[in-house]
Amino acid sequence: MRRLLHVFTNDVRRHLRAPLVIVVFMAIPLAMTALIGAVFGPKPGANALPRIAVLVVDRDKSVASKLLLGAFDSARMKEMFEVTVIGESEGRERMKAGRASAMIVVPERFTLDLMEWKPVALTVVRNPAEQFLPDVAEEAVNTLAVVLSGAVRAFGDEVRGIRAMMDLPLEAFPWASLAPELAKAQSKVIAASKYLDPLLIRLESEEVKTAGSRPAVTRADVFSAVLPGMAIMFLLFIVQTVMRDILAEREDGTLRRMMSAPLRPLELVGARILGGWLMGLAVLLVMAAAGRLLFGATWGPFGYFLLLGATAAFWVAAFFALFHALVANRNQAGAIGAPVILVFSLFGGSMMSPDAMPAAFRPIGLFTPNRWFIDGAALVRDGRFPLAAVAVLGASGLALLALAVPALLRQTRSAS
Numbered sequence: 559m560r561r562l563l564h565v566f567t568n569d570v571r572r573h574l575r576a577p578l579v580i581v582v583f584m585a586i587p588l589a590m591t592a593l594i595g596a597v598f599g600p601k602p603g604a605n606a607l608p609r610i611a612v613l614v615v616d617r618d619k620s621v622a623s624k625l626l627l628g629a630f631d632s633a634r635m636k637e638m639f640e641v642t643v644i645g646e647s648e649g650r651e652r653m654k655a656g657r658a659s660a661m662i663v664v665p666e667r668f669t670l671d672l673m674e675w676k677p678v679a680l681t682v683v684r685n686p687a688e689q690f691l692p693d694v695a696e697e698a699v700n701t702l703a704v705v706l707s708g709a710v711r712a713f714g715d716e717v718r719g720i721r722a723m724m725d726l727p728l729e730a731f732p733w734a735s736l737a738p739e740l741a742k743a744q745s746k747v748i749a750a751s752k753y754l755d756p757l758l759i760r761l762e763s764e765e766v767k768t769a770g771s772r773p774a775v776t777r778a779d780v781f782s783a784v785l786p787g788m789a790i791m792f793l794l795f796i797v798q799t800v801m802r803d804i805l806a807e808r809e810d811g812t813l814r815r816m817m818s819a820p821l822r823p824l825e826l827v828g829a830r831i832l833g834g835w836l837m838g839l840a841v842l843l844v845m846a847a848a849g850r851l852l853f854g855a856t857w858g859p860f861g862y863f864l865l866l867g868a869t870a871a872f873w874v875a876a877f878f879a880l881f882h883a884l885v886a887n888r889n890q891a892g893a894i895g896a897p898v899i900l901v902f903s904l905f906g907g908s909m910m911s912p913d914a915m916p917a918a919f920r921p922i923g924l925f926t927p928n929r930w931f932i933d934g935a936a937l938v939r940d941g942r943f944p945l946a947a948v949a950v951l952g953a954s955g956l957a958l959l960a961l962a963v964p965a966l967l968r969q970t971r972s973a974s
Contacts, residue, residue: 584796584841587788588848591781591855609640610691613649613661618668622706626664629702639698650683659685660695672706781853786935787908789845790928794874794899797838798891801878804830805888808969823970827963831879838871858938866938869948870931873955877927880958883965902926927951 612630616623630641644652649661663681665671671678682699684692846863849855857863881898885891903909905919906928912920923929934947 584792584845584848587785587792587845588852591785591788591849591853610638610660610695611658612639612641612695613652613658614641614643615646615649615661615663616643617646617666618664620669622669622672623664625706626702629705635698639695653683653685656685656687659688659691660699662695662699778854778856781849782855782857782939783936785845785849785853785855786932787903787906787928789842789849790870790906790931791899791903791908792845793838793842793871794902794927795896796841797834797871797874798878798881798895798899800837801830801834801875801882802888802891803833804879804882804966804969805885805891823967824963826970827879827966830966831875831959831962834875834878835868835872838874839868842867842871856939857935858941862938862943863935865948866931866934866944869951869955870927870934873927873951873958876955876958876962879966880962883962883969902928905929907932 614627614630616627627641627643629635630639642658646663649658652658653661661683663683665678665681668678668680680699680703682692682696684696843864846855846857846867850857878895881895882891885894903926905915905922906926907923908928912923912929915923930947930951934944934951937944937947
């Protein structure tokens with residue numbers, strides 16, 4: 559054991575003296591995560607809906623049209639709509655240019671037709687380039703039309719009386735008869751207020767918040783979802799680089815010289831696998847810490863993440879131990895290793911979400927460490943223990959190790 563640790567510490571010192579490759583492989587996933595988060599992450603204030611630009615052409619310019627426009631002046635409506643009263647020709651030019659979501663045209667005689675209980679139509683011109691905002695504007699106008707129609711019907715007698723008096727000359731206006739009519743109108747207003755205030759039915763909002771949930775997706779959430787996939791992909795590259803010492807020592811004769819010392823083959827093989835495992839875990843933890851500091855990425859309970867990371871790093875070390883026992887030289891390892899890692903990353907979810915893949919390709923990801931690490935990291939972020947990921951990576955890693963150790967021992971003994 560003492561000789562194994564001695565070889566391990568010498569390997570670590572050697573890699574730390576020339577850390578450029580490892581540093582680059584750590585920087586790339588952080589840079590890619592930053593780029594993806596900047597492109598696809600929500601911007602500050604992006605969750606708020608923009609004010610809907612609405613143009614109003616008022617051909618009527620009378621009482622009812624003023625009431626309609628006045629409804630858009632309420633504080634609540636101003637938060638949703640930006641209303642501009644405009645001429646019809648200029649309004650249609652703006653609509654053609656896509657500078658408004660909708661245009662409302664109030665027809666001539668709008669007020670008079672309402673007072674005479676004649677059907678009347680408000681025209682809503684929609685912007686075809688927008689999908690949802692014109693619908694909101696149209697529904698708002700429809701609601702206002704229903705309210706105004708209900709008011710006209712509720713005060714039908716008074717409205718008809720006012721309409722009849724509008725045609726009379728001023729000297730013939732029956733001022734004395736207005737008092738009883740106003741009293742009737744007052745009683746209707748009082749009766750309506752009793753029904754409408756307070757409302758019998760009110761809405762109360764309630765939010766159900768589950769563990770780890772947030773009211774909206776933030777940029778930190780995007781980074782937290784992207785970074786595990788990037789981290790496991792470049793962990794594969796880093797451990798492959800560290801474990802390539804197995805081939806380098808065999809090709810340049812270092813392995814033969816080491817075996818002439820009082821060092822057993824199992825100790826040398828164990829040092830190489832232990833080095834790949836612990837170096838991989840250390841690099842993974844550094845990337846996790848950098849993601850936390852730079853992007854605010856969340857990883858969940860540290861103990862759960864540490865166990866998941868250790869299991870994933872162990873799997874990768876065991877895989878590349880077997881891989882380097884099977885290939886002939888460093889050139890062959892480089893030619894085959896990179897495509898294998900890219901295939902793992904593509905089907906495992908580092909490059910593309912499994913949901914975006916064709917259904918026939920999704921099961922392939924279950925044979926990659928990427929898929930299990932990414933799914934496990936998502937569970938840890940929610941505060942749950944990644945039992946399936948740890949079990950699968952641990953069991954399959956032990957199986958790979960059981961195949962790698964005898965193959966590496968045969969190579970070590972043949973070199974001596």
